[in-house]
Amino acid sequence: MTEAAAIMEQASPIPHVLIFPLPVQGHVSSMLKLAELLSLAGGEGGIRVTFLNSDYNHKRLIQFSDAESRFRKYPGFQFKTIDDGLPMDQLTKGEKVLDLMREMGLKTRPIFKDLLAQMDPPVTCVIGDGVLGFIRDVSVEVGIPIIRFRTVGVSCFWINFWLPEIIEAGELPVQGNGDMDRMITKVPGMESFLRCRDLPGYCRVSADDQVLARIVRTTRESSSSPPSPLILNTFDDFDGPILAQVRHLFPKTYAIGPLHEHLKSRLQGTTTTSSSSNSLWKEEASCLTWLDTQPPGSVLYVNFGSITVMRREQLVEFWEGLTSSKNRFLWVIRPGLVSHEEELDGDEIPEELVEGIEKENLKVLVGWAPQEAVLSHDAVGGFLTHSGWNSTLESIVAGVPMICWPFFADQQVNSRIVSEVLKLGLDMKDVCDRRVVERMVNELMVEKKEEFGRKAVEMARMAKESVKEGGSSYENLELLIEDIKLMSSQARELKGCKSSNNIS
Ligand code: UDX
DSSP: OOOOHHHHHHHHHHOOOEEEEEESSHHHHHHHHHHHHHHSSSOOOHHHHHHHEEHHHHHHHEEEEEEEHHHTOOOTEEEEEEEEOTTTTTOOOTHHHHHHHHIIOOOOOHHHHHHHHHHHSOOOOEETTTTOOOHHHHHHHHHHOOEEESSSSSSHHHHHHHHHHHHTOOOSOOOSGGTTBBBBOTTTOOOHHHHHGGGGGGGSSSSTTHHHHHHHHHHHTTTTSOHHHHHHSOHHHHHHHHHHHHHHSSSSSOOOOOOHHHHHHHHHTSSSSSSSOOOOSSSSSSSHHHHHSOOOOOEEEOOOOTTOOOOOHHHHHHHHHHHHHOOEEEEEEEEBOOOOSSOOSSSOOOOOOOHOEEEEEEEEEEEEEHHHHHHHSTEEEEEEEEOHHHHHOOOOOOOOOEEEOOTTTTTHHHHHHHIISOOSSSOOTTTHHHHHHHHHHHHHITTTTHHHHHHHHHHHHHHHHHHTTSSSHHHHHHHHHHHHHHHHHHHHHHHHHHHHHHHH
């Protein structure tokens, strides 16, 4: 830092926010959107942002996205990397995400503490991934204000918060398959629709499960006095009733989503193209070219996100159901989607799903898609999704109804909200059968196309309104920016007091 900059820094340090996601696609993607929003909307003097990613994920982000060139225009922005404690050779998928969270709590924690203490200029606020409890612990230890970002829907966060009461009341553990449709009564605001099978995937265990205990602990810590401020990737018109409940216990809750649309809206009028990618895989634009040849609203887009794994037999059931439906579809199959620990015999995987195929009425692409562009393409009329939160929001903003086949974590409750509460689609939870796939595809894309289409268009309108000036998410981001600046000036005053004490 130059002497002049140091003097300026001393006089009025620009707020310096460190953003630290769980290093997996869905978390990196939404928290990088937040990083860009803070860099862009920081107002006069701006907000300096450091984005902390794992070594391996950072290499892939730079290799497969335009993030490096995009962020170069924000002078106060920098990428930093940290060892996540895992081998550097693959992206985390399936239930291994839970191992990653545990490993980071052990191995990354001390490295993070050292890094935070050495940051120059000093960090004045940490925005940590809410699933990594150690980020809060370390920030409190070193005396830096912490804001927790929950990349999942607020309903999942709210269920996590009430897990002790659910367990205390004996509503967990679930007593076998016959018990899965029993109603859960201990989550305020969700009594009318929440069943055992809609609880987050990690609740399908014994009550003394260590993963469950850790999730409860990190959620409850955030409510310690004073409760950590919360950033949520949702909007008032979508999650209003639950948000009202959350705000009773977490008064500083900033609902600023849908983040991808919020960023796109704020970038309008700047020199940046809004098509920003945060992908950790190479995006195949060929699917957009194929979509250009399809009639409006005729294509079902199929994608199960960055973490889902499925057995070979399940892949075949989806293939048979999709082809029997006679509906046009674009299926993007992520490398590693099929787990290889499954039984040796059973159905062979059709060559079309290994090599990919393109016909007049269907395309199978083995790779990764520019998903936001696919969902907003005129030819796409439906989305068979795993109900990851980012995918759910992207489908809502694009006005595309969904068929939900959740894999784990928050996806179970997201699929219930989409189907039962918002009536924006169908819930295929806990079923993988070619006849059900065929039936639901025809119901979404033919029989109830108009009904779902109308609701989807209305929700898309509300989502876009929320991020425009005067909308709830726009105003909440302004409040967040003001609070981040306040934390910085309080840190300066505190430092000033300490230095004057040192002198006296
Ligand atoms: C994970 C969890 O699984 C999810 O439940 C949680 O809400 C967020 O963290 P993930 O499984 O990756 O997320 O799903 P999702 O939240 O939908 O995020 C995937 C992101 O990758 C989306 O932004 C989507 O647009 C993008 N994507 C996915 C692509 O760009 N191309 C693809 O081919 C698939």
